[in-house]
Amino acid sequence: MFDDAKPWIQRDWKLVAAMLIPAIAVIALLLYMAGWILVMSFTDLALFGRKATEWSFVGFDNYERLFKRRGFLNSLWVTTVFTVFSAIIGQNILGFAMAAALRNTGRFTKSFVEGAVILGWILPDVVAAYVWSATFTENGLVDLAILQPFGIETRNFINDHPLFVVIVANVWKGAAWSYILYSAALDTVPSEVVEAARVDGATPLQRAWHITLPILRPHIATNCLFITISSFVYFPLIYALTGGGPGRKTQVLSIFVYQESFAVGKLGYGSAISVAMVLIVAFLSIFYVRLLKDPR
Amino acid sequence: MTGVVLNDVRKSYGDLQVIHGIDLSIDPGDFIVFVGPSGCGKSTLLRMIAGLERISDGTVSISGRVVNDVPAPDRGISMVFQSYALYPHMTVGDNMAFGLRIRRTPAERIRETVGQAAEALQLGQYIDRLPKALSGGQRQRVAIGRAIVREPEVFLFDEPLSNLDAALRNQTRMEIARLHREIGATMIYVTHDQIEALTLATKIAVLKDGELQQFDTPDRVYNQPANTFVAGFMGAPPMNLVAAEIIAGDGGAAVAVLERAGQPPVHVGLPASRKRLVGRRVVFGLRPEAICSGPVGSRPDHAEIDVDIDYVEVTGADRIAVTNFTSGPFYARLPADADVHEGRRARLNFDRDKINVFDADTGARIAEETP
Amino acid sequence: MTDTRKSPTLALALALVALFWISPLSWVAFNAVDPLADGTLRWPQAFGLANFSKAVAGESGRQFLNSVYVALLTSTLTTVFAGLAAYPLSRVRIPGRNAILWALVLLRMLPATGIIVPIFFMAQSTGLLSLTGVALAITMINLPFTLLLLKNFFDTVPLELEEAAYSEGASLFRILWNVVLPMSRAGLSVVWFFSFINAWNEFLLPLIFVRKTADFPMSVGLFNSFGEHSSVDYGFLAAYSLVYALPAVAVYFLLRRNLSTGFAGVGVKG
Ligand SMILES: Nc1ncnc2c1ncn2[C@@H]1O[C@H](COP(=O)(O)OP(=O)(O)OP(=O)(O)O)[C@@H](O)[C@H]1O
Ligand SMILES: [Mg+2]
Numbered sequence: 001m002f003d004d005a006k007p008w009i010q011r012d013w014k015l016v017a018a019m020l021i022p023a024i025a026v027i028a029l030l031l032y033m034a035g036w037i038l039v040m041s042f043t044d045l046a047l048f049g050r051k052a053t054e055w056s057f058v059g060f061d062n063y064e065r066l067f068k069r070r071g072f073l074n075s076l077w078v079t080t081v082f083t084v085f086s087a088i089i090g091q092n093i094l095g096f097a098m099a100a101a102l103r104n105t106g107r108f109t110k111s112f113v114e115g116a117v118i119l120g121w122i123l124p125d126v127v128a129a130y131v132w133s134a135t136f137t138e139n140g141l142v143d144l145a146i147l148q149p150f151g152i153e154t155r156n157f158i159n160d161h162p163l164f165v166v167i168v169a170n171v172w173k174g175a176a177w178s179y180i181l182y183s184a185a186l187d188t189v190p191s192e193v194v195e196a197a198r199v200d201g202a203t204p205l206q207r208a209w210h211i212t213l214p215i216l217r218p219h220i221a222t223n224c225l226f227i228t229i230s231s232f233v234y235f236p237l238i239y240a241l242t243g244g245g246p247g248r249k250t251q252v253l254s255i256f257v258y259q260e261s262f263a264v265g266k267l268g269y270g271s272a273i274s275v276a277m278v279l280i281v282a283f284l285s286i287f288y289v290r291l292l293k294d295p296r
Numbered sequence: 297m298t299g300v301v302l303n304d305v306r307k308s309y310g311d312l313q314v315i316h317g318i319d320l321s322i323d324p325g326d327f328i329v330f331v332g333p334s335g336c337g338k339s340t341l342l343r344m345i346a347g348l349e350r351i352s353d354g355t356v357s358i359s360g361r362v363v364n365d366v367p368a369p370d371r372g373i374s375m376v377f378q379s380y381a382l383y384p385h386m387t388v389g390d391n392m393a394f395g396l397r398i399r400r401t402p403a404e405r406i407r408e409t410v411g412q413a414a415e416a417l418q419l420g421q422y423i424d425r426l427p428k429a430l431s432g433g434q435r436q437r438v439a440i441g442r443a444i445v446r447e448p449e450v451f452l453f454d455e456p457l458s459n460l461d462a463a464l465r466n467q468t469r470m471e472i473a474r475l476h477r478e479i480g481a482t483m484i485y486v487t488h489d490q491i492e493a494l495t496l497a498t499k500i501a502v503l504k505d506g507e508l509q510q511f512d513t514p515d516r517v518y519n520q521p522a523n524t525f526v527a528g529f530m531g532a533p534p535m536n537l538v539a540a541e542i543i544a545g546d547g548g549a550a551v552a553v554l555e556r557a558g559q560p561p562v563h564v565g566l567p568a569s570r571k572r573l574v575g576r577r578v579v580f581g582l583r584p585e586a587i588c589s590g591p592v593g594s595r596p597d598h599a600e601i602d603v604d605i606d607y608v609e610v611t612g613a614d615r616i617a618v619t620n621f622t623s624g625p626f627y628a629r630l631p632a633d634a635d636v637h638e639g640r641r642a643r644l645n646f647d648r649d650k651i652n653v654f655d656a657d658t659g660a661r662i663a664e665e666t667p
Numbered sequence: 668m669t670d671t672r673k674s675p676t677l678a679l680a681l682a683l684v685a686l687f688w689i690s691p692l693s694w695v696a697f698n699a700v701d702p703l704a705d706g707t708l709r710w711p712q713a714f715g716l717a718n719f720s721k722a723v724a725g726e727s728g729r730q731f732l733n734s735v736y737v738a739l740l741t742s743t744l745t746t747v748f749a750g751l752a753a754y755p756l757s758r759v760r761i762p763g764r765n766a767i768l769w770a771l772v773l774l775r776m777l778p779a780t781g782i783i784v785p786i787f788f789m790a791q792s793t794g795l796l797s798l799t800g801v802a803l804a805i806t807m808i809n810l811p812f813t814l815l816l817l818k819n820f821f822d823t824v825p826l827e828l829e830e831a832a833y834s835e836g837a838s839l840f841r842i843l844w845n846v847v848l849p850m851s852r853a854g855l856s857v858v859w860f861f862s863f864i865n866a867w868n869e870f871l872l873p874l875i876f877v878r879k880t881a882d883f884p885m886s887v888g889l890f891n892s893f894g895e896h897s898s899v900d901y902g903f904l905a906a907y908s909l910v911y912a913l914p915a916v917a918v919y920f921l922l923r924r925n926l927s928t929g930f931a932g933v934g935v936k937g
Contacts, residue, residue, distance in 0.1 A: 135690075
């Protein structure tokens with residue numbers, strides 16, 4: 001099996017084969033679990049109670065329920081709003097803008113701003129949740145520093161505008177990732193090309209639009225793919241900040257799965273939600289990969 | 297000292313055969329250069345000798361021992377790679393010592409050997425530097441140093457100078473030649489630079505499409521190429537190749553008829569040793585430097601032709617006149633003071649004995665008859 | 668071209684950006700150093716480290732060690748497994764290699780929340796509803812991504828270097844240890860860092876795996892104490908948050924130099 005391999009690999013091929021084992025075992029396990037979810041989604045298995053032992057196959061009941069009950073569609077909507085505003089608009093654009101702006105600033109400015117942004121990224125999710133909860137609470141930083149000076153009535157944002165709060169928190173938490181990727185990507189743009197455009201008389205905006213952005217297109221697609229998916233399935237920050245509430249106002253899909261499975265205990269239904277989530281993520285991936293490949 | 301023998305060596309990648317049976321016998325202490333166009337299989341052949349590439353068929357022997365199944369480290373060879381392959385995270389000294397350390401050479405001895413090699417290659421002051429802090433030429437010398445310290449019986453070089461600029465290339469080439477003189481080990485060297493081939497080699501192997509075209513001394517490869525491919529490949533500008541038909545002239549002497557576009561054909565009488573060519577279609581090969589210019593009858597023993605000069609390239613020492621003699625360009629390397637000018641007619645002459653003759657169909661060289 | 672001194676708009680924008688990222692931390696910082704903190708946002712009434720000493724003592728200290736255990740175990744296992752498998756995947760044309768790579772690409776997209784149920788049952792049936800189980804589960808979830816990442820890094824190590832080492836007599840182990848690994852330092856750092864931070868931050872798995880407060884890692888510990896609003900000791904919570912955040916920040920800044928080259932690789936290869 002290693003006939004064509006390099007001689008030092010052939011010589012120790014058993015060792016090389018053994019090196020693969022842990023990874024293959026893990027892949028097999030993950031695939032097995034994915035299959036398990038799929039099977040479970042056609043049953044009425046429950047975490048506790050009678051259905052925990054005497055479960056049965058129920059066909060597409062769980063999938064029908066996705067569309068007949070309010071929970072799933074609501075969560076899908078909340079997740080979409082959350083993802084579009086926090087990742088695709090917030091993190092992506094802010095990350096790109098900072099990467100572009102910090103390219104030519106002084107060393108100190110760059111280190112300072114970069115350090116601040118990355119600090120947000122490094123902080124554990126639960127700490128970030130704690131920080132933002134304190135910032136948006138009644139008489140928190142936003143109330144004291146922004147609303148009060150302008151004479152606007154103070155409020156508890158977490159109750160009044162919960163989705164807005166989690167979106168802001170996620171932008172704060174995740175923009176560093178886009179920033180880091182775009183900084184690295186901007187380094188790969190050949191400066192001659194940009195200079196050539198400058199010699200041709202292109203304004204900075206024209207240069208960005210006609211030269212830099214097209215060159216960075218694959219990086220942008222890769223980044224959007226990454227941040228879209230990670231926001232789409234994001235759990236800890238939102239859960240620790242709002243618990244999905246108040247009501248179902250911030251109940252994103254991941255929280256919905258968790259609650260249906262572990263609080264309500266409907267494992268079959270929870271699995272169907274998981275399968276739907278995986279399908280949506282797969283669909284998004286295909287969409288971005290098409291974007292990545294197709295030049296026009 | 298060690299000789300290397302290749303016996304019907306073949307290499308296939310899947311169904312694709314890239315080396316088609318090469319026989320080569322390399323004497324101990326020889327400096328062999330493999331030349332050929334890109335993709336002809338030079339590197340593949342070298343890597344099979346090195347033990348980095350499996351030998352699909354045939355045998356490779358080093359010192360009389362078949363090494364097909366001997367792992368590379370046990371073949372008594374050292375290889376210098378085109379990219380130098382220096383370990384970027386190790387200092388110059390560690391790079392050179394790595395192979396010795398693996399062989400558990402005593403530390404004292406490693407220091408000594410590496411020190412000597414570094415001195416010999418003028419790397420003494422760089423011993424603690426990382427490769428990225430060296431110039432291209434210095435890196436090249438480290439790579440050579442790494443090969444030397446293992447005291448191999450055979451050195452293998454794969455285009456070691458191709459990443460250097462022209463001046464450095466000349467200098468390093470001379471160092472490699474000196475190294476060969478001093479160590480006297482067998483060396484096999486891959487290049488597609490003919491100057492390197494002609495100056496370094498004791499014998500040149502010319503390859504094309506995985507087949508050996510000629511294996512001979514530089515002088516014979518240059519002046520008596522085995523076929524039209526070698527003739528056209530070696531030399532810059534290359535040997536002029538002109539189709540000719542041989543007819544019988546006065547007294548049965550062979551006369552070549554060279555067809556010219558839009559002008560009457562030229563007749564060139566051939567020496568007696570070419571008598572047997574009469575009636576054949578052949579290709580003449582004539583080195584540009586075998587051609588002279590001068591007024592009518594200045595060299596009565598030479599054949600003369602009149603040509604229109606299309607272009608003259610002045611290279612300092614020489615003037616290279618380009619004409620359209622038959623179909624392709626025809627080059628003459630003339631002295632700098634030669635009286636040739638663009639757009640004018642000129643008379644060129646050449647020594648009939650310097651004509652190489654090849655078969656028109658096979659391209660193979662047709663030797664002169666010995667009386 | 669664009670210098671902050673020459674472009675006041677840019678300077679103002681950057682200042683606002685920095686303010687947006689830094690100011691939310693003021694609450695934590697003020698409360699942590701204020702032994703009299705009552706949870707409101709105000710300048711510290713007193714300075715003292717009393718909150719911090721509570722945040723590292725007793726059960727909190729246990730939780731800190733729990734987090735260290737999970738993070739170190741996860742990052743070690745992930746780096747070793749990914750490193751071992753990435754080499755053959757990068758160098759050998761194993762039959763089915765493309766199938767494996769595709770499986771990895773797809774599994775990388777698999778949301779962890781989506782397979783949390785089977786993970787829970789599997790851990791339950793193997794007696795791994797513990798911190799070790801958490802570490803193993805995170806390792807498993809991280810592996811597709813880290814393996815692909817490291818394979819990409821190994822792909823960039825020139826084969827000629829390995830050939831040179833081999834012909835000098837190096838064994839497979841030597842080639843890996845002395846050539847491939849040192850040259851993939853950036854990639855290994857990124858993988859190690861990623862899995863460390865992931866495990867350090869992990870919240871969902873310990874939330875469902877671990878029942879006793881003494882076994883909580885800091886993520887669940889913090890979550891638990893700030894859920895119980897009436898009797899909250901805000902100074903303690905703020906200090907606890909800082910203690911929890913510190914190792915992550917420290918690890919980042921220690922590895923920073925290696926990481927920045929590594930991240931560049933992540934971006935280009937995706
Ligand atoms: N791994 C491989 N699989 C298939 N074909 C290969 C492989 N390696 C080399 N070849 C083919 O073998 C032939 C010889 O390659 P080789 O590298 O020996 O050429 P070369 O003479 O060294 O050329 P260059 O001067 O460009 O270095 C080429 O046609 C090449 O395409
Ligand atoms: Mg080659």
